[in-house]
Amino acid sequence: MERVLRNSSYLNAMSTTSTRTRVRDVNPQSGMCPLCIRECPFLCEIGLSAFRGREALYPDPQYFGDSTASGLKDYGLDWSHIQILPRLRGAEGIEPDPDKMLFPKASVETEIGGIKLKMPVAIGAYGSTDVARKYWDGIAIGSALAGVILIIGENVCGVDPESTFSNGKVVRSPEMERRIKLFREFWDGKYGNIAVQTNVEDQRIGVDEYVISKLEVDIIERKWGQGAKAIGGEIRVYSLERAIELKKRGYLIIPDPEDPEVQQAFKDGLFKSFERHSRVGSPRAADVIEDVERLREMGAKVVTIKTGAYRPVDVAWTLRVASEAKVDYVTFDGAGGGTGMSPVPMMNEMGVPTVYLESLILKALLALKKKGKYVPDISMAGCFINETQIFKAIAMSNFDGKPFVKTVTMGRSPLTAVMKASYFCELASQGKLPREFARRFGETPDKFFILADELKAxxxxxxxxxxxxTAVGLYTYLDRIKEGLKQLLAGVRKFRIDLIDRNDLASLKPLAAEVTGIPMVHEVDKELFEQILDASTIE
Structure with missing residues (x-):
């Protein structure tokens, strides 16, 4: 009953939009209060929409630039419905000696698209949204220190107020330069790298040429979509002059900032921000193949595709085209996640959730492999926050000794780590840390960041x-994931990340088994279980 209420109530009340209902026992179909009264002092989704219209489609505007948003819906199947099965005897990747099978010796290093990583994580993509710009120092430097891939998202050059253009093409973007430079200052040149994601708008203004030729970017990621939404990227613009500038650069701005009535309404305070939208693409196979070839000719060393939680037929089409074009890897983003500004109803109600999506991807990859086709590496995205989810996503993709999924791409959680670090450092500087936090961990950053001394050394x-x-905060968060993965590897007695496979997993409910093909716990080892008990001797 609790799950039914949770799934229905968000239709008319969501923390994402700061809405609520007057009572908790809402109508299970509409999410409305059973007794809706005129004198209700609360704003539900219907009430907010009556006052703010289209603005109510998006996360609460007052938090734009200092928040991330995601869906609320329970999809009935997630990583918690798959369990990791530990092993007692033997070991792989290390000598089965108790004095040697120590979890710190487990290796979580991996490689995707020819890029070596200290751990199976990519971070991003963070584009023109304010939250990325404001917290980029921590994101970039923390990612570089951790040895992972960091992806600069779409529209950075097009939105940069300091960008300069020649014949409609970008020739300089100080913001793009800043983002790349910050990562490289602390990048060891061996593990991880910086990638630039480009969409339809970016291609039109020549971002690819600019970042490859002038900024020596190695990785270009073509964006076809994301798990949070199936339309183009969006941000909020709080200046009339800025909105007009972006419209002149070719973006869709809502409402029209050049309309005199709209300008007057903005000046009168009837609304406080404009929406900037990007166009959506509709890729064709021949164009994709040609585009990948062109990017390589321009000097891109790694070409990838980032796509969203589209329907099964689009998953098959994407992988078939990626195979023909021989892209280095593809990132699939499951429904429910988000980093900036996405329509809340779309985050909840549109797209294929992550576990379902990976199952479809694996089906397609197995078919390609059977036919002898080229198979690109895969990175999974969509609500990943910790090591257990990463372990399961990689293990589920390993059928015969080589996992298809090489990394997981994380978006919201790294931002959260950076924002939390920023806020608590601010509180510390003001002497306003929560008393219990200060008692437990210390009153200054060099005390409450547990890896501060390690980094200072x-x-x-x-x-x-x-x-x-903020970079220390991100580095520390990622270090927790790295150490947690090592512990899980030791638990299954496999001391390299590429050794984990489907045999290390079990489903906890019939739906999980049906979707993934992974047997339920009571079905695992069934034949061997009986053989051991029936055997005349035991080793």
């Missing part, structure tokens, strides 16, 4: 200065 006085505490 390597980088000295740069920690807290050139390496901001």
């Amino acid at each position: 390597k980088y000295g006085d740069k920690v807290g200065k050139e390496i901001p505490w």
Whole structure:
């Protein structure tokens, strides 16, 4: 009953939009209060929409630039419905000696599209939304220190107010330069790398040529969609002049900032922000193949595709085209996630959720492999926050000794780590840390960031200065994931990340088994179970 209420109530009340209902026992179909009264002082989704119209489609505007948003819907199947099965005897990737089978010795290093990583994580993509711009120092430097891939998202050059253009093509973007430079300052040149994602708008203004030729970017990611929405990228614009500038650069701005009535309404305070939207693409196979070839000719060393939670036929089409074009890897983003500004109803009600999506992807990859076709590496995205989910996504993709899924792409959680670090450092500087937090962990960043001394031993006085505490926060969060993965590997007695496979997993409910093909716990080892008990001797 609790799940039914949770799935229905969000239709008319969501923390994402700061709406609520007067009573908790809402109508299970509409999410409305059973008794809706005129004197209700609360704003539900219907009430908010009566006052703010289309603005109510999006996360609460007052938090734009300092928040991330996601869906609320329970899809009936997620990673918690799959269990990791530990092993007692033997070991792989290390000698089965108790003195050697220590979890810190497990290796979580991996490789995707020829890029070596210290752990199976990519971060992004963070584009023109304010939250990325404001917290980029921590995101970029923390990612570089951790040895992972960091993806600069769409529209950065087009939205940069300092960008300069020649014949409609970008020739300089200080913001793009800043983002790349910050990562490279602390990148070891060996593990991880910086990628630039480009969409329809970016291609029109020549972002590919600019970042490859002038900024020496190695990785170009073509964006076809994301799990949070199936339309183009969106941001909020709080200046009339800025809205007009972006319209002149070719973006769709709603409402029209050049309309005199709209301008007057904005000046009168009837609304406080404009919406900037990107166009959606409709790729064709021949064009994709030609585009990938062109990017390689331009100097791109790695070409990838980022796509969303589209229907099964589009999953098959994407992988078939990616195979023909021989892209280095494809990132699939499951429904429910988000990083900036996506329509809330779309985040909840549109797209294929992550576990379902990966199952479809694996089916397609197995078919391609059987036919002898080229199979690109895969990165899964969509609501990943910890090591258990990463383990399951990789293990589920390994049928015969080589996992298809090489990394997981994370968006919201790294931002959360950076924002939380930023806020608590601010509180510390003001002497306003929560009393219990200060008692447990200390009153200054060099005390409450547990890896501060480790980083200081390597980088000295740069920690807290050139390496901001926000970067330390992200690095520390990723280190937790790395260590957690090592513990899980030791638990299944496999001491390399590429050794985990479907035999290390079990389904916890029939739907999980039906969708993934992974047997339920009571079905695992069924034949061997009986053989051991029937055997005349035991080793």
